[in-house]
Amino acid sequence: MASVFRREGTKFFHADFRDAKGIRRHRSTKVTNRKEAEKIAAKYEEAAQKRRTFAQVKQVISDFHEELTGEKVKAVSLRDFINDWLKEKEAETKPSTMDFYRSAATRFADFIGTQDNGDIFHVGRASVVQYRGDLLKTMSSTSTNHHLKCIKMIFRAAKKNGIVAEDPAESVDTVRKSEEGTERLPFELDDIKKVLALADDEWKSMILVGLYIGQRLSDVAKLEWSAVDLDSEKITLVTTKTGRRMSLPIAAPLKNHLTKTPKEKRQGPLHPHAAAVFAKTGKVSTLSNQFAKLLAAAGLREKVSHTKTKSGRGAKRDLNALSFHSLRHTAVSLLKAAGVDQATVMEMIGHESEQMSAHYTHVGEESLKKAAAKLPDIVSE
Structure with a gap:
């Protein structure tokens, strides 16, 4: 008893x-x-x-x-709480992150559906674990953990607000990152030339900019002519991912490419179509797919299937070793091969953390220019 x-x-x-x-x-x-x-x-x-x-x-x-x-426990639907949580987050979160929160939260609500009566009070740990497994069927471990982090935030807020007594997501562990097929490899220069030969003018420009300034697809897509100073041979930008302001030297091959654009047309985005796609969605997935098709046409990766099979859109996204991000790795490899020191390489491509940035603040503009000068000319060779 x-x-x-x-x-x-x-x-x-x-x-x-x-x-x-x-x-x-x-x-x-x-x-x-x-x-x-x-x-x-x-x-x-x-x-x-x-x-x-x-x-x-x-x-x-x-x-x-x-x-x-004598008080009835008020039923709060998962969807209603998520909507309230999203409204609260909107004031403190940048738009691109909010897009992800909405997508991840809606996906979870759709998965729960009428399970547990659709009431957040009744959502248990088993449902969260089951959802984690469902995510792994269609995305990488990194993306799965990213979605899971969002769900954990939702339930932490629910517990803090007294909506639930226990957090069902608190003890759900993230999944171990898969080692297989996740490494991004640098391009061979001959392979970049193959892709350039097949690319239209805008993609050719994006590839050259991506290679010579070593930045991500999102930053290349939204780059404006106002950020380009051909006289002082510098490109100034604020990175999308880290919000870091960077002033990067323009290597001679890239300057030669950029000067081909008449002065009267040097306004607005460097790559209008890509900029419009990124501005509309806040994502680079469409552009990534376009680049993947270019790589496939050049024989550098398998063609993307659009059928609902294991290799189609409904299956786990293939983490190909070559992607636009590989241009960033290529820039690093070329600089290191040319004998450029680690500090300068890190300053050229941008730092992943504040700690790393603080460690390399001593790198000067002259060192960056010398490093850029060591990059090979893949256009005129």
Whole structure:
């Protein structure tokens, strides 16, 4: 029979009861009145011995709360709470991140659907674990963990606001990152030339800019002519991912390419189509797919299937070793091969963390120019 006791140093009574296997359990009742605590302890034991599901146990506690206080536990749907959470986050979050939050939260709400009555109070750990497994079927471990992080944020907020007593996502671990097929490789120069030969004028320009300034596809896509100073041979930009302001030297081959654009046309974005795509979606997935098709046409990766098979859109995204990001790795490899020191290389491509940035702040503009001068000319060779 269930009983209660008070631990030294605590004001709440704890329940002492046995589960269906006869194992003794202790749980705080969160009340200071002995009679109320004894009733709660009895309910704990009843729920434990009847092998009830997580949702059923929660319902028992909800009903008992109403019995004790006369107040009914207000049902809050998962979707309603997510909508409120998104509205609250909007004021403190940049648009591109909000797009991800909306996508990730909506996907989770769709997955839960009518499970657990669609009530956030009834969503259990098993549902979150099941969702994590569902994500892994269609995306990489890194993306899965990114989505899971968003779900954890939602439930932390729900617990903080008193909507749920326990956070079902708190003890759900992230998945171990897969080692296979995730390494991004640099291009061979001959392979870049093959792609350039097949690319239209805009993609040719994006490839050259990506290679010679070593920046990500998003930053290349949104680059404006106002950021380009051909006289002082510098490109100034603020990176999308880290928000870091950078002033990068323009290598001679890139300058030769850029000067081919007449002065009267040097306004607005360098790459109008790519800039429009990125501005509309806030993502580079469409541009990444376009570049993947170029690589496939050059024989550098498999063609992307559009059928609903294991290699199609519904399957896990293929982490190909070659992508636009490989141009960034190529820039690093070329600079290192030319004998450029690590500090200058890191300053050229941008730092992934504030710690790394602080460590390399001593790199000067002249060192960057000398490093850029060592990059090979893949256009005129």
